[in-house]
Amino acid sequence: MTDQAQLEAVLAQVDAGLDQSLERLFSLLRIKSISTDPAYAAECQKAADWIAGELNGLGFDASARPTPGHPVVVAHGPAQAGPHVLFYAHYDVQPVDPLNLWHSDPFDPQIKEDAAGRKIIVARGASDDKGQMLTFIEACRAWKSATGSLPLRVSLMLEGEEESGGKNLPPFMRENVEELKADIALVCDTDMWDRQTPSITTMLRGLVADEIVITAANKDLHSGMFGNAARNPNQVLAEIIASLRAPDGSVTLKGFYDDVAEISPELKAQWQSLGFDEKAFLGEAGLSLPAGEQSRSVLEMLWSRPTCEINGMVGGYTGDGFKTVIPSKASAKISFRLVSGMDPKKIRAAFRAHVEEMIPADCQVEFIPHGGSPAITVPSDGEFLRKALDGLSAEWGKQAVITGSGGSIPVAGDFKSILGLDTLLIGFAHVDDQIHSPNEKYDLESFHRGIRSWVHVLAALAK
Incomplete structure (x- = not known):
């Protein structure tokens, strides 16, 4: 079977198995893994055990490792030729208060339609970060089902305290440096640029x-x-x-x-080509005048200043x-x-x-x-970045873009300082997903095509 035929078989498996993938996501969403509340410690352990069980079923060597807080799930696929990727996500979720503002039980996932007629998955953790995490795991499942193996070596490290400070993860990483060594880290906890344009975040403040x-x-x-x-x-x-x-x-x-440092002219030109509406962005918050350095665009203020x-x-x-x-x-x-x-x-x-x-x-x-x-910047000319952009573009039929983020994701800094790894931040969420808020949602398309996207990305990285 040619590489292209193999890829098409895996993508077909994703499409055919979407209902089963949703059933697994719903099972995980029903677990009340609220990390900040000690009353839910058993639920966090249950979520970690559930994930480890699923990964073991896919042929990974997986376990829920104890920490002074909630467990860290670590899983390793078989050693094989090619690059070694380390995937990170988190299985813990935010509290659901105020409960009276939810339109349905936050731990009883539902598929609904939004005002635009799009199908959405509504539940706490649907977007942040269980839905995003499962896009990667289900992509691995499709590779195994269709071909019997993964196209490269894959390890996973899945945290249970991201929403409550994550203080136990850096010591865990330092204690397990040799085991966690890889060539590149992958994180699925970010947004697309817009609903049809995938992106990779290469700058975190x-x-x-x-x-x-x-x-x-x-x-x-x-x-x-x-x-x-x-x-x-x-x-x-x-x-x-x-x-x-x-x-x-x-x-x-x-x-x-x-x-x-100033961003490169090439990156600045790409940001200018994104069609970002500064007035609309501020207008949604009831504002009209940018308050930062007046010589800079709003995207520069948000991402690179x-x-x-x-x-x-x-x-x-x-x-x-x-x-x-x-x-x-x-x-x-x-x-x-x-x-x-x-x-x-x-x-x-x-x-x-x-x-x-x-x-x-x-x-x-x-x-x-x-x-x-510290801030994190991934070199814009890196081989892994280029391949991942190609993989995303192949799925969405549109050139994937490089973006920055005004926020901070401390684990990306830990990957660099502790493990010496650059990080590719690839996510399929949208700005209207209402993470941390009542009625959190994840578009069904984000889940489905997120799985397909990871299939493409893994294939591209393996080349």
Whole structure:
């Protein structure tokens, strides 16, 4: 059988077995694997065991490995010639609150129609990330059913704590470095560019999060008796926050842009060709004016430029009515999204130095760190990326595109720092999937053609 005939046989198997693939997805969706709530620990274990059982049935050597939290499922296919891929996804889900906003039981998956008449799978985890995870596993199943083997060596590492911080995964990876070695990591936890254009995300921003607490007087003060004479930490905090950005939208920290590289002209041209509607994007949020660096497009602001955002501010009396008080303390939570080349430690130090320079002599500041991770960029001329783009394009009949993401997926950084692996982020979700919200959904087409897409990608990577 030729390579093309073999590929067509596997794709035919996907189509013929779609109903059975959906039955397996629904079985997994019924498991209430809410990782952040200890009451559902047994359900997380049940989900891990279910996945390990399915993978063992496909000929993988699979097991649910214990951690101080929820299990990590690790599976290895037979050793064979060609590249070795390590696939990552997560089987845990977000809580379902508020339950009264769901139109059906979040753990009783349903196939419904949306307003446009498209068939959708509605359940918690349908898109994030059980549906996405099963697209890859079902592609492996189709390869095994149609040909008796996979086209390359495949390993899987499936996490149970992504939605609750994932703190136990990096130590697990460090303890099992030799076992988890591969040539490229694959992650299915991202979106398509649009409903007919597949994409590979090659840029993820890193993150630095810091909380500052400013203390002035040793107790709250009456604003009539102490006003003007006493320092107000709300005023100090407001001045610090206002100083973080210049009028043109740029961040003012010393050295903030020192390690920020420009994207290539070719990538910039591709982004310009995507037809992104900046006005519509902001309009959906009730806004109209881009707030970042004014010399940049909105896609550049979102994907390739670093940010500074104030995520929360607290100080003084915030209850009903009015209280004329000068508070003793004021605090803010501030985060920075980083791009490739930026050092989280350097940015945290620059921020703290900036704040300390503005603290009056009779005030104190406390810094509370809330995590940090570097940005990730996959070389745009890499062989694995090129092959994966070809595989996706073959399924969708349209050139797959390279995109960035304004968000952060820490596991991609862990793959690079711990295992030395680049990551291809290939997903089939859509921006309207309502992940983390009531009535989460995954398009039936995303599930079906997601399976077919992975069949193509695995074949392309094996060449």
